[in-house]
Amino acid sequence: GKTSPPKPYTEATLLRAMETAGKQVDDEELREMMKNNGIGRPSTRANIIETLFRRKYIERKKKNIFATSTGVELIDTIQDELLKSPELTGEWESKLRKIERGEYDASQFKEELIEMVTNLTRSVINEKAKVISFQEEIQPKQKKEATPRKNVAIIWEETDCPKCKENKLMKGKTAIGCSNYKGCGFKIPFLLFGKKLTEKQIHDLITKGKSSKLKGFTEHPEGLSEGILRLTNDFLLDLKID
Ligand SMILES: [Zn+2]
Incomplete structure (x- = not known):
């Protein structure tokens, strides 16, 4: 009588999803651009995931990866949709290709970037401060590692x-x-x-x-x-x- 939720990501499937992030982009031209890009570069994708773990935005439950409440709230505080969507990378890549082909002005691209960052920064500063709860979800494995403090006896x-x-x-x-x-x-x-x-x-x-x-x-x-x-x-x- 009801559908089941999508399977949670594992590290392997998350990496794969980052490679093909373009698949979720609706715009055909953008999707085309993202095919070769995805989120991050091949050399940085694993690091990006590690950073998410370190900042406790995601956590492991057995093999599966879940967003923590901190991670969910963080995404929620970012008001600008573009910032949290894979389209942004696609748009930039698309313009970079056009610059390559001489169809777009490099200095105009730079101006656009400066303007965008300026506006985003201003809107973030002016927004009411939102507090993100930081919940340390302790897994039994981490707990076990934390307890035996190495107290080397002095001889x-x-x-x-x-x-x-x-x-x-x-x-x-x-x-x-x-x-x-x-x-x-x-x-x-x-x-x-x-x-x-x-x-x-x-x-x-x-x-x-x-x-x-x-x-x-x-x-x-x-x-x-x-x-x-x-x-x-x-x-x-x-x-x-x-
Ligand atoms: Zn002595």
Whole structure:
């Protein structure tokens, strides 16, 4: 008692559809022009699809591709029909062929392009701002990939002491320090100026001589609450604003 909707595109059929976008164009002359063109160039078509995925305008469900609500709303906000139709490419190609044959003036074509872009830009600026919802449709596969954050454990016993350069470091209860602490004296406490440092932050300090910008210091003698930690020439710790 009812018709069925057209089959959803797969990546392969979408690529094919882009190649032959001219088939949907009603005007015969334009269709002829688009036969060899389609949407995009052969070298850029796959990239165009990738961009649509990256911007979450389309999504994969098994092998099939569907427009997301963001994609549908985006198309909806473009008021100028020409901008979202394959005819635009066809029209341009048609005129380029005419220029080739000396039947159309190149500078006039350029003028037309400038005028069109100017008008489109003006109408977009003057339109009332429309908000496009950005829904992140999480697929189980992506979720799975996002969870295990690679937290590479730091092996202190294989890291050289920056001060004496003779001994390795070791992790104690309250600090990372030289394994010959009595002779060398180097250590970085986990709790510094009232902030608990992570092993990664301490590792950065030791290997790069400074940390990234850190926040949450509560007991700095000069009252600094954030800044960059540096290892001084005497291998002491110094907190500065930047
Ligand atoms: Zn040492």
